[in-house]
Amino acid sequence: MSIRHTAALAALLLLGTAPFAQAADKPTDPQIAHIAYTAGVIDVEAAKLAIEKSKTKEVVDFAKDMVRDHEAVNVQALDLVKKLKVTPEDNATSQALSKAAAEERAKLAKLDGAAFDKAYVDNEVAYHKQVNGALETLLIPSAQNAELKSLLETGLKIFQGHEQHAEHVAGMLK
Amino acid sequence: MQKRHLWIALMLAAGTVPARAETIQVTIDRLVFSPATVEAKVGDTIEWVNKDVFAHTATVKGSWEVMIPPKKSASLTLKTAGPVDYFCRFHPNMKGRLVVVP
Ligand SMILES: [Cu+2]
Numbered sequence: 001m002s003i004r005h006t007a008a009l010a011a012l013l014l015l016g017t018a019p020f021a022q023a024a025d026k027p028t029d030p031q032i033a034h035i036a037y038t039a040g041v042i043d044v045e046a047a048k049l050a051i052e053k054s055k056t057k058e059v060v061d062f063a064k065d066m067v068r069d070h071e072a073v074n075v076q077a078l079d080l081v082k083k084l085k086v087t088p089e090d091n092a093t094s095q096a097l098s099k100a101a102a103e104e105r106a107k108l109a110k111l112d113g114a115a116f117d118k119a120y121v122d123n124e125v126a127y128h129k130q131v132n133g134a135l136e137t138l139l140i141p142s143a144q145n146a147e148l149k150s151l152l153e154t155g156l157k158i159f160q161g162h163e164q165h166a167e168h169v170a171g172m173l174k
Numbered sequence: 175m176q177k178r179h180l181w182i183a184l185m186l187a188a189g190t191v192p193a194r195a196e197t198i199q200v201t202i203d204r205l206v207f208s209p210a211t212v213e214a215k216v217g218d219t220i221e222w223v224n225k226d227v228f229a230h231t232a233t234v235k236g237s238w239e240v241m242i243p244p245k246k247s248a249s250l251t252l253k254t255a256g257p258v259d260y261f262c263r264f265h266p267n268m269k270g271r272l273v274v275v276p
Contacts, residue, residue: 065264072227072244157205158228161265168266 026142027091033081033148034088035097035139036155039131040070040077042101043162046127049108050120059117062169066124066162073155080151114173121170128163132156197221197249200270202230202242205262207270214252214274221249231263232270239263 027035043066050063081088104123111119135156143149195217201208203225212220222232224242232250233239237258242248255276262268 069228069264076227154204157267158265161205161262161267164266165264 027093027139028089028142029144029148030086030089031091031093032139032143032152033077033086034090034094035134036152037074037077037088038094038097039134040074040155042097043124043127044070044074045101046105046108046120046123049105050116053108053112053116054120055113056117056173058169058172059121062121062124062165065165069158069162073151073158076151076154080147084145084147086145086148117173118170121166121173124166125163125170128159128166132159132163135159195219195251199223200232202226202268205230205265205268207232207268210269211271211273214272216252216255216274216276218274219249219251220272221247223247229264230268232260233263234258234260 047063047066047070051060051067054060054063104127108116108119108123135152140149140152140156143152195215197219198212198214198221200212200220200222202222205226205228207222214220220232222230222240222242224230224244224246227244229244230242231239232242232248238250240248240250252272252274255274257271257273260270260272
């Protein structure tokens, strides 16, 4: 491992973007597309669990917003990869993200009521923060195609908005 | 006829003819309200034109909220004077301001 890679890895670890740490090597556009899509799918799955389990209106409404926005971003992502004739490529980062998400969902599935609400919303804040960090420091700077970069930039604004929205919901639960 | 024209001319000169209510457009593109700040008068209508595939809102805390569906427009007629800051409830990082004069 070169010094540069070690530095990039350390920087990512410091940012708390653990699953992204494995992507210290610059990801390619097909890998970036796959990571961004996977990040969206993960949030939709967590939201569907919340819609099913939570009885708190603010939490269910928030979860429905997450489903709506992330599905909309992913439709755009699929349209773009089709247009660019890029095949999203599975990679270590996507796999690490999916694995961490499956663990989190298993944890959430065991909780109920206020404990579930709190754990879900706190995880939403942390998860959006993590994805924002990865978008800003790794995915956007690595993207080669201008349209992909632009979609990721819109995705970043959506994720930043969701992070603030989740913080607001977390504040209401207290 | 003659008299009325004169009357209108006088009113225009004195600036007492109330200006007609306008519709002012605010475009939403990639989570940005533009222009971010709009100056308007009471009675004017703000029309938000949403170019995004995402739903947004224009919300003033404790006051009004306008829902703006994806690829649609939504309007609000201004009833009270004063500056107000609004934001999108779904994406609170989206912010705008209306400066409403009487
Ligand atoms: Cu919004």
